[in-house]
Amino acid sequence: MMEMQLDERKTKILQAIIRNYLETGEPVGSRTISKYTDLNLSSATIRNEMADLEEMGYIIQPHTSAGRIPSDKGYRLYVDTMMEQKDKELQEMKEMMLEKEDKMDTLLKQVAKLLAVNTNYASMISAPAVHKNKLKFIQLSRVDVNQMLAVIVMEGNVIRNNILPVSEELSDENILKLNILLNTHLNGLAIEEINLAMIQNLKQQAGIHSEIISNVVDAIAEGIKADEDLEIYTSGTNNIFKYPELADQQRASEIINTFEEKQMLTELVQDTLSDENSTGIQVYIGDETPISSMKDCSVVTATYELGEGMRGTVGIIGPKRMDYDKVVDALKTITHQLDELYKKKT
Amino acid sequence: MMEMQLDERKTKILQAIIRNYLETGEPVGSRTISKYTDLNLSSATIRNEMADLEEMGYIIQPHTSAGRIPSDKGYRLYVDTMMEQKDKELQEMKEMMLEKEDKMDTLLKQVAKLLAVNTNYASMISAPAVHKNKLKFIQLSRVDVNQMLAVIVMEGNVIRNNILPVSEELSDENILKLNILLNTHLNGLAIEEINLAMIQNLKQQAGIHSEIISNVVDAIAEGIKADEDLEIYTSGTNNIFKYPELADQQRASEIINTFEEKQMLTELVQDTLSDENSTGIQVYIGDETPISSMKDCSVVTATYELGEGMRGTVGIIGPKRMDYDKVVDALKTITHQLDELYKKKT
DNA sequence: GTTAGCACTCCAAAGAGTTGAGTGCTAACA
């Protein structure tokens, strides 16, 4: 059998098939392509080419007498080689984002929603992981006879509050001392830099109040952990109903569950963050995604950065026939904006 | 026409119909009831009674030759009069709840999930409204050259953080003074009690630093508002797919959207809180619910209390044929537990 | 008051026929 090449004409036809399928969601027939493109080829010729493309694995025939739909491999080629930048109406995102810059969680919710509304797909965004983030400020105060409040502020103004029970009596003066002790020793340190020796040292200096120190350190550790766990915001879940190939009960239920549980989305976040891609944009098509419930979807993720060490993931989930151009564009805009936002803030 | 009475036999039959429909989800025929109950009546007799029940409006025939399903009025009767307490496996809730009592939001998420898992319906819970809640403690601290952190603690240890920009230089001493000023004047006050005169007074005393006072007051107000807005947690959304009568695309999409947006759920919360019912449990059947997207569902809500003035709403959303006994039971257990939790905490 | 029997209704599932979009193949053409 002769070795087949993906020449320019084949490429054009494949491109046309994918474009058309993205629009309609229906399998694409040869006649359609014959008219749709400016190649001036008859449907018969197209059929021959399509047969080749199918043999090469770029397109699939759902059943004998249906048109063709792109295979994962076809999408992949499209994504890798054919995407072009377009100027979109995504400018509006900029404006909206600048409005809401106060609270981190509100901001992230906003972003998720923005993406969902603009793209008509489902979206998710993870809060920036504070792993490598540095402690900026710690404050203990008494709020009640037997309760202390520990406020922990990190670089980027990520704030954690913890109520600690106290057994001993603590004078105002002692609280002040503890505050000074904690701040002088811990400020400026990354979470990972706080080791056991350091904690022991602190406890020793705190003397009788060493129990408090333990509690504070625990609070720091726990505050971080809670963050890692589940801080993922989603939006536009119900957009999946707009795409019949995802809207059947079985699939929809699984996807929605994944979105609600959020737990599984962390895998996606991990995967994205671990990959040191040049653009920071990842495209998972079908089975490529680390989340099994999304094997009929495509997932596009991007990494955003909020100052050093504060990286999060933002992603869009839709049908395989998603408008990759638009999605990538949207993600680029968003990550860029988040970046800007941080710069402006400091 | 003779006036009809809902005698004991009719009641039993109606009950049997509802019970059966709850189990199967299919319209119930006379023959089924004839065997299902211990009344020893033939299907013909049941038919006669069913005709009566239909005339009275308790049951409905979806079409001529189908069995009967309960009408909203029928459900209503069932809910109002026939519910019995059962000892369920809901004890496990107690244990789980006691595990997680640290952070409010984690707790609420837990509760929502617990309810969803136990009942197989969708659940929601609103964070306790802090309306009438009292300020317990305010703390200003400098975290950066031009940024202050305001921590606001309320009764029940609800905590709000706000980063405030500052233009002026502030010495540590002055910060201390401001803290004392704020705490002496505002602590113990309910949010509503803070009026303009008071604010003016504070500003005057703060002298040159009155701008900070404004910011803090704004922060208090805003912290509350953010709370009112959207602090609703949901779980088990995808349980609705378990009930065919809700699982079609149109309906499911609407319901899921409502759950995701959460905005509309606040209406439900409002409605529940406003009603001063003896038990605190409300049942909305079909159209009775204030949320239009749930007109094919039943919604059961309960009010829980976390100390004085801290009231929230917890609810379960499912098909009309929901197991009301179980749901009411679950809600009672939960609200009771939340109550206990608060007592233990203080 | 209760029940058996019967004619009637209507949905749902299964089957039969039709349509139309699409294909592969072959033969003719430039």
Next chain:
DNA sequence: TGTTAGCACTCAACTCTTTGGAGTGCTAAC
């Protein structure tokens, strides 16, 4: 040699009809 027209074939989707069964209302008998 690449392109095209033509034709027979396939198959999902739709419509129409049939059939079976579950359920009803009514009547007459117990």
